[in-house]
Each structure stands twice: as C-alpha cells, then as structure tokens.
Amino acid sequence: MENASHKIDYHIFRFSKADLDDFFPEPCFKEVINTDAFRRLGSIHFLGAIDYLMLGGQKGVERRHTRYDHSLAVANLARRFTLAKDLPRKECETIIVSALLHDIGHAPLSHSLEPAFRNIFEIDHHKVGERILRGEVPIGLRLARSLERNRINNIEVMAIIAGFGDGAGKDLFSRSINVDTVEGIIRSASYLHRREVLLNPVYVMDALASLGKSSHDILDHFWMMKDHVYDKIIQSRVGLMADYLCKRYMEINSSSFSSTYYYGTEAELRRDHHNLFAALDIFGRDGLISPDIVGDGEEIRFTKRMFYIDSSVTLKSYADLDRRYLQKKRGVISKIKKTGGDDAHGAKEYPEGPKLF
Numbered sequence: 001m002e003n004a005s006h007k008i009d010y011h012i013f014r015f016s017k018a019d020l021d022d023f024f025p026e027p028c029f030k031e032v033i034n035t036d037a038f039r040r041l042g043s044i045h046f047l048g049a050i051d052y053l054m055l056g057g058q059k060g061v062e063r064r065h066t067r068y069d070h071s072l073a074v075a076n077l078a079r080r081f082t083l084a085k086d087l088p089r090k091e092c093e094t095i096i097v098s099a100l101l102h103d104i105g106h107a108p109l110s111h112s113l114e115p116a117f118r119n120i121f122e123i124d125h126h127k128v129g130e131r132i133l134r135g136e137v138p139i140g141l142r143l144a145r146s147l148e149r150n151r152i153n154n155i156e157v158m159a160i161i162a163g164f165g166d167g168a169g170k171d172l173f174s175r176s177i178n179v180d181t182v183e184g185i186i187r188s189a190s191y192l193h194r195r196e197v198l199l200n201p202v203y204v205m206d207a208l209a210s211l212g213k214s215s216h217d218i219l220d221h222f223w224m225m226k227d228h229v230y231d232k233i234i235q236s237r238v239g240l241m242a243d244y245l246c247k248r249y250m251e252i253n254s255s256s257f258s259s260t261y262y263y264g265t266e267a268e269l270r271r272d273h274h275n276l277f278a279a280l281d282i283f284g285r286d287g288l289i290s291p292d293i294v295g296d297g298e299e300i301r302f303t304k305r306m307f308y309i310d311s312s313v314t315l316k317s318y319a320d321l322d323r324r325y326l327q328k329k330r331g332v333i334s335k336i337k338k339t340g341g342d343d344a345h346g347a348k349e350y351p352e353g354p355k356l357f
Helices: 017-023 027-033 036-043 048-052 067-085 089-101 114-121 125-134 138-149 154-162 168-173 179-192 201-209 213-234 237-252 259-263 266-272 274-286 318-324
Strands: 056-058 061-063 299-309 325-336 345-349
Touching: 017 067, 027 036, 027 089, 027 138, 036 067, 036 138, 048 237, 048 274, 067 089, 067 168, 067 179, 067 201, 089 154, 089 168, 114 237, 114 259, 125 138, 125 154, 138 154, 154 168, 168 179, 179 201, 179 213, 201 213, 213 237, 213 299, 237 274, 237 299, 259 266, 266 274, 318 325
Parallel strands: none
Antiparallel strands: 056 061, 299 325, 325 345
C-alpha cells in the first residue's frame, strides 16, 4: 500500500475529494467509499439529533459532523496503526476496510432513533451492518460485490468490527481505548472547543501503537477527555433531550414508520416527519420542549457513565488497557419539570433495571 502521505502529523475532520485521492488512493478503498451504502453515511449526522442542536468545528469553522467523515477518519487512523505495526498487506487492507465500514449500519439520526427502531422493529446498527456487509439488502449489494472482487472477506470484517478474533484488529477495535472512540471522542470535543483540537488523535494512535509506560500520559489525557465529553454533551440536558425527543416521537408515531426508514437518509426522514425536525429546531433555538411529544413530569431514564483511571495498572499489553481505563455506571432518572427553561429537568439516582433506553 502507498503510505508516504499517511505519516503526516495532523488529523482531518472533513475530507475533500482531494483528501480522498491522497489518503485512499488504492482501488479497493476507493470502490468501498464510492458505494451507495458508504455514501449514505454522508447524510447520517455523527451525534444524531445532537448535531441539530450543537455545531461542531475545528479552527473556527462551525459545521455539523457526519458518520461519513468519522468513518474516513477512523480508517486513516487505522492505516497509521497498521503501518506502525508493519502488518502484512492483506491484513492491513482488511483492517482499514473494517474501519471504513464500522458504522455502515447506522440509521438516520444515528443513536437518537436507534433505541426506538430496536424496540419496534428489532433492528439496530449491528444487525443492519451485517445485513449490508452480506449483501442481504439492496443497499448492500454493490458493497458486498466490491469486497468479494477485492478479496476482502466480509466475515473477517464483521469479526474485526465486533471485536472478535485475535491479532491487531482485535486490539485496535475492542479495547477500552480503540480507534473508533479515539476519533469519535476527540471529534465530539470539537463541539465544545471549536477553535482548536485539544488532543490530536494521531498522537493518541501513536501511543497505542507503541504501547508502554510512556503511553500513560497521553492515553490518560484522552480517557479524561472522554469523561468530559460524556458529561458536557452526551449526558447533558441538550444531549438527553435531543435523544428523548426522537425516541418519544417515533413511539407516538410508530404507525407511520417502517423498518425501511432505517436504510434511508435523514433528508428522506425529514421529508416525511418534518414535525420531529421542527421540534428539534425549536428546542435548539428557544429551549422549548414540544408538548405534543413530551409531557410535563415525564421521566428520562438513562445509564450515567463516569470514566476513571486505575493508575496502579501499568500498560504492558493491550489487555492492560481494559484494566487501567475503567468506567462506572449508575441508573439515573431525569424528570422533565416544565416545557423549556434552564431548569427543565432535574436528575436523581435510581436502582438500575431493565427499562433503560
């Protein structure tokens, strides 16, 4: 594989056509990127409904992020890791394709609508991703043929994405710090700190590739950034309400949804369900919660995640990542007190049970 242009020390959050030609010149990657299944990710916002309420950016450029750009960036970081490990060519190709396709099964509005799709239609991004990779659904046919033509085993790709098997692919995707979360968390942090990237994903990947005690500082920094992102974005009032509005809207209007929406685009969803996007616009602009979707006193139940470090564990192997970088979970009820305003909900702990969404 060509690699001269992949030793640069900066990270790209948004890929232009010239960037694609530079970073993914190989025919097998170009074919994957040009499939309709992969291009669809350009219409899937990275943080789902949160992207309609918060603008992310880098170096002062505000914009909304997509699963398309995230997947390309993850693949580029995976390439850097495989080159550092000096892996055989075919293994490198399979890992990079897995990185490109790790989010191929996401629905419009991403994680914001997935819980409702799971409850109503019993599908999620894992099941749909496998159907697409096997070519079992129309949007996956061209992609499946492309993988077969380039001798990329779709079963191996699915195993790497799922974190099964042995070797570099497992270590790259399945550990507590992995290539997907490195890119995703730092991309998310750009929503909070839009004028600079506080931690370069390239340097985090280099620390993973040369894993050892010297990696502690940068990986510790990343793990605490993950805690910050969850607290300030994903589990914030905005983050919780964005997801809850989507979930409740789909539950209320389930008769006008079908499983085919899962394989479509956000533009198609907005065309048929403009009231959902109007509710997101009003909440984002004025902080008002649509009473047609969410009533006073409703409770949002979620699992609050807090991330911490066991500094007694020294990184000697990739399994040590799962022992040093840990998280705590607790069930929380966030009660919606009124429609709109800064105190629109308060939270309390509750015994964690099976009814979380």
